Amino acid sequence: MPDVYGAVGFHRMLLDDEVRCDSYRRALRAIIRPGDLVLDLGTGSGIMAFFACQAGARHVYAVDSSDFIHFARQLARENGLEEQITFIQEDIRKLQLDRQVDVIVSELITKIAIGERMEELTARCRRFLKPGGRIVPQNVELWLAPVEVPDLYKNLDFPDSSVYGIGFDALAELSRNQIQSVRFQPEQLLAEPRCVYHYNSLSGDPSTHLDERLVFRLSREGTMHGYAAWFVAELADGV
Numbered sequence: 463m464p465d466v467y468g469a470v471g472f473h474r475m476l477l478d479d480e481v482r483c484d485s486y487r488r489a490l491r492a493i494i495r496p497g498d499l500v501l502d503l504g505t506g507s508g509i510m511a512f513f514a515c516q517a518g519a520r521h522v523y524a525v526d527s528s529d530f531i532h533f534a535r536q537l538a539r540e541n542g543l544e545e546q547i548t549f550i551q552e553d554i555r556k557l558q559l560d561r562q563v564d565v566i567v568s569e570l571i572t573k574i575a576i577g578e579r580m581e582e583l584t585a586r587c588r589r590f591l592k593p594g595g596r597i598v599p600q601n602v603e604l605w606l607a608p609v610e611v612p613d614l615y616k617n618l619d620f621p622d623s624s625v626y627g628i629g630f631d632a633l634a635e636l637s638r639n640q641i642q643s644v645r646f647q648p649e650q651l652l653a654e655p656r657c658v659y660h661y662n663s664l665s666g667d668p669s670t671h672l673d674e675r676l677v678f679r680l681s682r683e684g685t686m687h688g689y690a691a692w693f694v695a696e697l698a699d700g701v
């Protein structure tokens with residue numbers, strides 16, 4: 463089961479992100495009312511479904527297409543939440559529910575917001591939402607700015623051709639053009655950031671729309687090594 467073992471590391475990374483998890487938990491506590499029905503899109507380890515139960519949900523439909531959902535079901539059983547959660551192993555695009563829900567929650571935000579079809583899947587599931595229902599997250603923005611990060615850029619290099627008598631230019635180019643997870647400081651930015659993407663979960667178009675062209679006015683001299691990208695998500699009012 464190599465895919466399951468790989469998924470363990472991924473979900474451990476998500477659960478270790480206390481800022482992310484605590485923000486979602488606070489958001490669900492803010493919007494879920496006692497007796498609410500909740501739909502959890504891409505439940506993964508089940509953490510959003512568990513938070514929804516803690517917040518007072520009457521019942522949660524937890525949906526995921528991967529086999530990892532069996533471990534989420536086991537965790538629910540071990541934590542006494544089995545009766546409150548219905549786990550559904552299904553492609554979200556084919557999902558059918560026999561009732562409408564009060565809240566939809568999804569954790570389909572990648573490192574740079576886009577990539578897990580959040581817009582498409584959320585839009586498809588709006589038909590399950592009661593009038594006046596709520597969706598978490600409410601709004602997501604992706605910001606971009608040119609950045610100067612010489613140490614990171616240097617660490618992406620391959621051995622110089624003088625080391626082995628072999629050039630690695632093709633691999634070096636590939637290495638430099640990948641997304642790297644790194645914390646950076648405002649002073650490393652070479653220009654004011656620009657919003658390249660915005661999505662509203664209640665009214666947004668079901669396709670990803672990025673601004674095709676952004677113009678940056680450099681605010682200082684420096685060497686541009688790439689773009690810094692980060693997302694801002696409003697999960698609920700004030701969160």
